[in-house]
Amino acid sequence: MLRFILRRSGSALILMVVVSFVAFMLIFAAGDPAVKLAGEAGSSADAARIRALYGFDKPIPVQFFHWIAAAVRGNFGHSLYFDQPVASILFDRLGVTLLLGLTSFIFALVLAFPLGIAAARWQNTWIDRTALVIAVVGQAMPTFWFALLLVILFSVTFPILPTSGSETWQHFVMPSIVLGYFAAPAIMRLTRSGMITALETDYIRTARAMGIAPRNVLLKYALRNALIPVVSVSAAQLGYMLAGSVVVESVFAINGAGRLAWESILRSDLPTVQALVLCFSLVYVILTFLADILNAWLDPRMRLADARTD
Amino acid sequence: MLLDVQQLSVDIPTAQGVLHAVQGISFSVDNGETLCIVGESGCGKSLTALALMNLLPRRAIRTAGRLAFSGTELQALSAAAMNKLRGENMAMIFQEPMTSLNPVFTIGDQMTDVLRQHRRVSQREARERAIYLLTRVGIGKAETRLGQYPHQLSGGLRQRVMIAMALMCDPKLIIADEPTTALDVTVQAELLRLLLSLQEEFGMGLLLITHDLGIVSRMADNVAVMYAGQIVESGPVISIFENPLHPYTQGLMACLPTPERKRMQHLRAIPGTVPALVGQLSGCRFRGRCPYAQPICAEDVALRPYAHDHAYRCVLPPDISLANAAVTLETNP
Amino acid sequence: MRAQTETIAGERQTRHLPRWMRHTGLTAGAVILVIIVLMGVFAPLLAPQDPYEQNLLARIVPPVWYEGGSWEHPLGTDHLGRDYLARLLYGARVSVFIGVTVAFVSGIIGTVLGVTAGYFGGKTDVVISFLITARLALPVILVALAIVALFGSSLTVVVSVLGLLLWDRFALVMRATTQQIRDADFVMAAKVQGASTLQIIVQEILPNVATNLTVVATLEIAQAIVLEAALSFLGLGVPPPLPSWGLMLAEGKSFILFDPWLITIPGVLLFGLVLAINLVGDGLRDVTAPDSRN
Ligand SMILES: Nc1ncnc2c1ncn2[C@@H]1O[C@H](COP(=O)(O)OP(=O)(O)O)[C@@H](O)[C@H]1O
Ligand SMILES: [Mg+2]
Numbered sequence: 001m002l003r004f005i006l007r008r009s010g011s012a013l014i015l016m017v018v019v020s021f022v023a024f025m026l027i028f029a030a031g032d033p034a035v036k037l038a039g040e041a042g043s044s045a046d047a048a049r050i051r052a053l054y055g056f057d058k059p060i061p062v063q064f065f066h067w068i069a070a071a072v073r074g075n076f077g078h079s080l081y082f083d084q085p086v087a088s089i090l091f092d093r094l095g096v097t098l099l100l101g102l103t104s105f106i107f108a109l110v111l112a113f114p115l116g117i118a119a120a121r122w123q124n125t126w127i128d129r130t131a132l133v134i135a136v137v138g139q140a141m142p143t144f145w146f147a148l149l150l151v152i153l154f155s156v157t158f159p160i161l162p163t164s165g166s167e168t169w170q171h172f173v174m175p176s177i178v179l180g181y182f183a184a185p186a187i188m189r190l191t192r193s194g195m196i197t198a199l200e201t202d203y204i205r206t207a208r209a210m211g212i213a214p215r216n217v218l219l220k221y222a223l224r225n226a227l228i229p230v231v232s233v234s235a236a237q238l239g240y241m242l243a244g245s246v247v248v249e250s251v252f253a254i255n256g257a258g259r260l261a262w263e264s265i266l267r268s269d270l271p272t273v274q275a276l277v278l279c280f281s282l283v284y285v286i287l288t289f290l291a292d293i294l295n296a297w298l299d300p301r302m303r304l305a306d307a308r309t310d
Numbered sequence: 311m312l313l314d315v316q317q318l319s320v321d322i323p324t325a326q327g328v329l330h331a332v333q334g335i336s337f338s339v340d341n342g343e344t345l346c347i348v349g350e351s352g353c354g355k356s357l358t359a360l361a362l363m364n365l366l367p368r369r370a371i372r373t374a375g376r377l378a379f380s381g382t383e384l385q386a387l388s389a390a391a392m393n394k395l396r397g398e399n400m401a402m403i404f405q406e407p408m409t410s411l412n413p414v415f416t417i418g419d420q421m422t423d424v425l426r427q428h429r430r431v432s433q434r435e436a437r438e439r440a441i442y443l444l445t446r447v448g449i450g451k452a453e454t455r456l457g458q459y460p461h462q463l464s465g466g467l468r469q470r471v472m473i474a475m476a477l478m479c480d481p482k483l484i485i486a487d488e489p490t491t492a493l494d495v496t497v498q499a500e501l502l503r504l505l506l507s508l509q510e511e512f513g514m515g516l517l518l519i520t521h522d523l524g525i526v527s528r529m530a531d532n533v534a535v536m537y538a539g540q541i542v543e544s545g546p547v548i549s550i551f552e553n554p555l556h557p558y559t560q561g562l563m564a565c566l567p568t569p570e571r572k573r574m575q576h577l578r579a580i581p582g583t584v585p586a587l588v589g590q591l592s593g594c595r596f597r598g599r600c601p602y603a604q605p606i607c608a609e610d611v612a613l614r615p616y617a618h619d620h621a622y623r624c625v626l627p628p629d630i631s632l633a634n635a636a637v638t639l640e641t642n643p
Numbered sequence: 644m645r646a647q648t649e650t651i652a653g654e655r656q657t658r659h660l661p662r663w664m665r666h667t668g669l670t671a672g673a674v675i676l677v678i679i680v681l682m683g684v685f686a687p688l689l690a691p692q693d694p695y696e697q698n699l700l701a702r703i704v705p706p707v708w709y710e711g712g713s714w715e716h717p718l719g720t721d722h723l724g725r726d727y728l729a730r731l732l733y734g735a736r737v738s739v740f741i742g743v744t745v746a747f748v749s750g751i752i753g754t755v756l757g758v759t760a761g762y763f764g765g766k767t768d769v770v771i772s773f774l775i776t777a778r779l780a781l782p783v784i785l786v787a788l789a790i791v792a793l794f795g796s797s798l799t800v801v802v803s804v805l806g807l808l809l810w811d812r813f814a815l816v817m818r819a820t821t822q823q824i825r826d827a828d829f830v831m832a833a834k835v836q837g838a839s840t841l842q843i844i845v846q847e848i849l850p851n852v853a854t855n856l857t858v859v860a861t862l863e864i865a866q867a868i869v870l871e872a873a874l875s876f877l878g879l880g881v882p883p884p885l886p887s888w889g890l891m892l893a894e895g896k897s898f899i900l901f902d903p904w905l906i907t908i909p910g911v912l913l914f915g916l917v918l919a920i921n922l923v924g925d926g927l928r929d930v931t932a933p934d935s936r937n
Contacts, residue, residue, distance in 0.1 A: 026786070203410055209365060212423060243782035243784055247876070
């Protein structure tokens with residue numbers, strides 16, 4: 001298990017470096033960043049000053065090295081808009097987004113697992129069909145439109161939920177539903193197909209032949225096997241949800257990292273944008289890494305791949 | 311009577327029509343007795359076993375005149391009651407040791423679950439029972455094995471685990487569906503010996519399914535020969551081996567290795583193929599492959615008694631049949 | 644025996660798959676899709692007036708079925724008095740155009756990468772698989788927003804950015820499919836006959852991955868359409884007077900309290916289009932490979 005974790009950490013680390021490089025290169029995407037930063041009105045002297053200030057005159061690999069070395073120490077540069085270190089703005093905002101991600105994820109799982117399992121257990125009945133319709137609709141529903149529909153429903157027609165901000169738990173209800181419903185279909189469909197496959201296996205027949213109670217056959221013997229592929233997809237979906245917070249936070253005016261990213265992009269606050277792209281990518285890398293470990297725990301064949309006996 | 315089966319049929323609706331996989335078969339197993347059901351692949355043996363356990367594929371239809379276990383009519387039982395019976399009083403061992411154990415739970419978890427499902431025992435007691443049984447089925451270092459996962463065990467070991475698991479609740483009847491077919495020949499022999507000794511120790515009835523008459527001769531008290539969904543001959547093992555009356559049984563015997571025809575030598579198989587079991591069936595199912603087929607074979611044949619408990623499903627009278635058997639046996643070097 | 648039961652089990656699955664969903668889904672999806680595409684193609688003929696023509700005296704006129712609506716503007720007007728129906732029709736053009744071109748660009752990138760990885764295996768595969776993983780780690784919407792902001796919003800920029808970002812699923816699926824057939828007999832036969840690698844890939848591999856490619860393409864078209872709408876919704880998609888459904892939603896947002904139809908109507912169209920494409924994709928997958936549902 002330890003060896004497994006070490007190996008996975010290694011590849012996650014390499015991935016992080018590559019992703020950081022992409023985030024870093026964003027600043028060069030549209031040509032000379034110094035000219036960009038100086039703005040339309042900026043003179044070439046301004047640009048030269050900025051170039052020296054930010055070290056843009058050095059070779060790119062050197063710049064990247066400086067940037068990543070600073071980032072590792074928690075220094076993400078200086079926000080142009082806030083005129084503060086990016087890190088100090090970032091962490092509060094990330095907290096809000098992670099909280100939103102968590103509540104949305106819980107909503108997604110609460111929706112996806114029971115429906116996926118029930119759809120498999122009662123395959124081809126109305127339950128299965130209802131679950132399928134819920135999944136198909138969820139996959140086609142643009143998050144921002146769904147968010148607006150919920151606002152119309154719960155804030156305009158029946159004014160019971162607040163539309164903007166993140167002060168109370170009520171503020172998180174609509175955003176969580178939106179993001180959760182965005183992530184649920186993929187998880188639900190995979191749970192369903194995994195359960196169908198598992199329920200047809202020989203070992204489930206064995207469990208039934210041994211008189212194991214049907215509930216245990218379904219929720220222990222079959223589910224544990226069906227969950228293995230679901231874990232990776234759920235982690236990926238959680239990552240997409242966090243990225244999707246850009247849209248949802250801007251609709252609900254939640255002061256999280258997603259909204260910060262959007263605003264920073266509109267303000268051309270590139271250091272902040274870079275830091276955010278990096279953070280979102282890292283969260284994704286960490287999530288998939290955790291999913292791998294969870295999978296190894298769920299699936300002994302993966303965990304014990306190095307240590308085969310017999 | 312431990313198990314009494316009368317007129318058991320299994321029908322499976324398919325796209326081409328109804329598949330009559332098992333057609334009104336009757337047999338019984340007593341306490342401590344071994345009944346072998348023998349027949350070629352596809353003749354309905356597994357479905358028969360699954361029908362007894364009520365574990366048939368979802369769309370298969372089971373009908374039976376009587377399906378009694380220890381005097382209880384199984385068809386009248388609720389799903390919950392049937393579930394209680396499974397694993398506790400009747401257990402089953404499957405053909406595929408590689409896929410029949412759950413890959414994500416330890417051997418110990420799977421074994422103790424069976425006992426704790428049916429008996430109010432502590433986890434420790436269940437573990438002790440599992441260790442005892444693993445040792446009993448010839449697995450060394452049982453304690454260590456309990457913590458291992460199926461993929462860490464060889465096929466032979468996995469099948470031993472299956473047997474131990476089936477014994478967890480001390481069932482009265484074990485149904486073993488080709489338990490050794492997937493294993494090496496040497497492992498096969500060991501496992502069969504093990505099954506015999508376990509049966510002696512625990513005094514349970516054994517319904518052993520196989521396609522190998524060699525196994526039958528060593529294990530069975532009684533034999534039922536199945537062909538295309540029907541029992542074509544049944545009786546005590548000695549009587550069947552001494553006087554095989556049905557041409558199909560005779561054919562199977564002719565394929566058996568004898569001391570002169572060693573195991574590894576090329577064995578003769580009965581020529582021809584099993585008829586499709588879809589749609590309306592009539593007449594002797596074997597007539598297409600039978601060397602003695604006559605026009606009358608196109609009509610349905612009933613099982614007819616020959617001697618005590620020995621019956622066969624053929625129009626040939628026993629004396630002619632036996633003469634044929636001698637010919638068949640002789641002409642097959 | 645095992646194989647036999649397995650095919651039988653597979654048969655059962657297909658036979659009992661909810662047909663009403665599989666075939667009705669495919670048909671319904673195709674019908675909606677055709678309608679929306681025709682709307683876009685014939686927008687100039689169908690539109691009651693020019694989608695850019697402003698009329699500040701007739702701003703936010705409601706659709707006909709509301710009080711105050713008239714047939715002059717069947718679906719009302721927006722906050723600048725532009726005819727909503729006309730803008731919706733032209734918006735269909737934008738969505739469909741972006742969906743198709745993005746899927747085309749990303750399809751080429753993803754297929755080249757995926758087939759290369761799948762066909763050559765080994766180190767090539769490791770490198771490309773790593774590229775795919777790295778791409779998956781990037782938050783698409785954020786990177787797209789940032790790049791559109793840096794380059795300035797235009798149709799070309801949106802198409803290029805999304806095309807360069809959405810190739811991951813193409814690559815994954817093409818890689819897996821190519822791996823499955825790379826050692827098939829017909830590929831071996833071509834090799835023995837001395838076909839070049841390029842010939843083999845073009846003549847033997849590509850025709851055999853085409854169905855999967857189509858399925859992924861439909862799903863990516865849908866994805867691209869939603870993303871463009873999201874970008875436009877956030878103000879960094881196609882540039883303003885161009886009618887995009889996402890942009891219309893963003894503009895309607897301020898009027899959510901009193902004129903929610905400004906939001907529901909473009910949303911329904913966007914939802915309908917994406918739903919239709921997904922239904923077609925799912926349907927195609929079911930029809931071509933019945934067992935690989937989900
Ligand atoms: N799930 C199933 N669906 C349809 N037909 C089946 C199924 N299982 C078995 N059959 C058919 O029923 C017949 C008997 O099968 P089985 O009992 O497994 O034979 P065997 O004697 O080899 O154990 C065979 O023709 C087989 O093809
Ligand atoms: Mg069988």
